[in-house]
Amino acid sequence: MELLYAMTTGVLTACGLYLTLRGRTFPVVVGLTLLSYAVNLFLFSMGGLTTDGPAIVSEGTNYADPLPQALVLTAIVIGFAMTAFVVILAMRARSEVGNDHVDGKKEDRE
């Protein structure tokens, strides 16, 4: 189970990284989102993978580690704010520069 989980994290990371290396803004934003999924999964797994043990007191004794969960929860929300910021920056850049290349140079490549 752990091996499969780690493989998934790795594949998502690789795909996200590949997209961040692209030359246009939108794929980079998508890549960042993908990367943040992978990072969240990675962080989440730092407490180990627990089945049927939500960290709610008095539902048994086998609790999942609540600390990574709390950290990832805020990370998800912040990740959304950052995605929103970057994508709107990309829109703004396109309206100012005239193209959606990540280097933000004025020459029109379209």
Added chain:
Amino acid sequence: MTLLWIALLPLLGVLVPALTAQRGRSFCSLATAVLPATALVMTLLNVPALLDGEQLRFSVTWMPELALDLAFRLDGLSLLFNLLILGIGLLIILYAHYYLAKDEPFGRFYAFLMLFMASMVGISMSDNLILLWLFWELTSLSSFLLIGYWSYRSDARKGARMALTVTGAGGLALLAGLLLLGDMAGSFNMGDVLASGDVILADPRYPLMLGLVLLGAFTKSAQFPFHFWLPHAMAAPTPVSAYLHSATMVKAGIFLMARLHPAIAGSELWSVVVSLVGIVTMLYGAWFALMKTDLKGILAFSTVSHLGLITVLLGIGSPMAILAALFHILNHATFKAALFMSAGIIDHETGTRELKQLGGLKKAMPVTALLTTLAAAAMAGVPLFNGFLSKEMFFTESLATPVLGGVSWLLPALATLGGILSVAYSLRLVHAVFFKPAREEPPKTPHEPPHLMRLPVEILVVLCVVVGLFPAFMATGLLELASEAVIGSPLDFHLAIWHGVNLPLIMSLLAFVVGIALYWRHGNVRRFTQQFAGIDARRVFERILISIGYRSEQLIAALEGNSLQRYVGWLWLAALVMGGIGLVQITDLTGAAGNQPLDGILILGAVMLMFGGVATAATHRYRLISLLMLSVVGLFVALTFARFSAPDLALTQLSVEVVTMILLMLALFFLPQKTPRESSPLRNVRDMLLAGTLGLVIASLNYAVMTRDTLSISSFFVENSKPGGGGYNVVNVILVDFRGFDTLGEITVLAIAGLAIFKLLNRLRLFMPHSDGEGRVWSPDRYPAVLTSISMTLLPLALLVSAFIFLRGHNQPGGGFIAGLITAVALILLYMARGVAWAQERLDFPFQPVAVIGVAVATLTGLGSWLFGHPFLTSAFGYFSLPLIGTFELATALLFDLGVYLAVVGATLMILANLGKVTTAHRPVTETSGKDTDAAAATSSAKEPR
């Protein structure tokens, strides 16, 4: 305690001119002088204690982990320097009062001056190596401000920059040296360091440390080859030159060498390096002082020369040489400050400092002429002046020292040569300005300055003469204390004018005879040297700076060339290297805990996740499809959280996923629908290789961590969740209670991001396509009827659910974050179904304040615990019972969670609703057609009603 005040008063004095500058210059000058005068008196009040042999120390722990203490000492050496810094500083304030023009911002000048004075006093009194370095850097900064005071002048700016670069670079070297020194001595306390000279000398790192410390000292004290900044610093107003470049700052390097003398001076390396650098500096400076035609230039180079002389003495290092060095520090400060101020007076009253335009001034300025002549006589070393005494001592020591081994005879010979040059340039200074007939008219008609402007010069010249006449009476006490502080034991000496006819006296006489002859013939010498092209130190310096800048730019261009792709590539490569290093150190990838069993559902989920990820990357040129694939990943991530016992995460991920997708769809509408094929196959392969390898590293690290039993601090949270935080849902209790400060920071970031986006959308001009990438026009169906009717029914239900989720959050999965997102989704659905205009009418308030209020509520809840004497964000809870409803719990954490809820709702709607509004407010009017309307409709927004 008085020690702290001596060090602190000048620093407080920085505020005085800033506060009193409006009250007029006289008031401001007087007020500024009060605090340093107090510090001076306090220093003097400590002298009896010093004479009794008391150890005056003050120490408070400041940052113990950096070995930094606020520690001051007052010993003989500090006393000598404090008297110079504060005493001459006061004279400079008086002098500057008259020197600065009427319309110049004197308040700023005084403030800089006080800052400088405070940092010099700090250097002189520091009892901690790091503290000393802090003040050292402060002198570099404040002298930069002072040299560049006339910032409208290019030479002032360039001179200031050069001084800062040279002394700042030296300061960095000094920091490294002092850190090494403290490490070698095992303590950063000055007393401990000075006492462990033997350990330091025996340490193999001694040469490195010595080199670094000397680099700091030499740059500060303008020793060859770092002397070049000093003449260019003459672009400063003359009070600054008189203060910084005669009495104080350039002496900081000398001071450092004297201060650390017991700890680092006992080696042959020290003697050879320091005395050689000193002698070269002395001759070089003296020679150029003779060649310069600018009054301050002459003085600047003569300062370089005299600093060299003191350095030689410190290099020789015998007790009597130390005494001579200290004595010359005192003497040089007095006569050089007097000379600088005289030069300033001449400049002030004639309008020029060029020797060519000056001459015959003894008629117009008889008193100034007399004062300057006396000070110059002290500089030349004429008997009965203070300069003579220390120069004789210098000659004596140069004869006695075996520092240079077989060529030690060279030292007295070169010393005599220095004496000759010194006599020649002093004579030239006086003769050319006051006695020789003028060749050209000066710009202004010269006359005597106001008497009070001359007063500082008079005081200093009187000191020169009195010390010269009665050295034993005037200077012995001070020098006894100072030399004891440097040497470590009392020194038995007797200062006298007449030692009988001996070799040093003959050297002096020789210096006078040859020096006068040299000045008499110096026209020929000048003509001879003018055949050689001079090197302009500033040009060379600027050229070096420009070339460094150019090289750096080239390097950056070669590495990343303003390309984000290459930049990101380097970033990932660095991550790969770092992660790889960590991975290599693991001996066994699979840890002791091993794998848990798999089942079919898990495999299916993992396959879907991988498929979604790969598909997102593979279809990235078709952006809409790529986005759809991304949403598959997002949903399966939510399912993963649910599967592995994280219901809160699953709920959050699910609602964020919805919001993110709406946002990205909306954004995609304004961006090209397809990505052109730009990357070369080679580049694609390279990127895939980099991303794939890093993915592999991440997967391995993840696997390695998961299969090991890790020590977790989480049992604390589980155990204390109910008794400490009053909630059963540990994740929520962590968010709102245990780590509430983190959450507060995060919702603040969220609100700031929302505000930033609001700002970015302001006046955004967008290109609005009327068809999709394939050329198909958008659907004419403005608002789908099904969605419209469902959204109306759904809204109250959704709001009810979010209220439920919010309230139960403390004990069951849920909470402010999730409830906020659900509310936001419900409202956004309304926008999508009905259009911006319709929703705007019914939600007639801006969302920015909602987010801000949310953060405010959370903060105030945290602050509220202060009222009950608890730390920030301590939560309280209690149980109450009402008839009919029963017992229920109220916790302040709930209030905090309400803040979170409001911040999330406000920020999310601020982002999405404002982005939606963009499509309506800035619609290009000329292109309005049926198709455009459709476009707006399809992106869930509407035209403004017309």
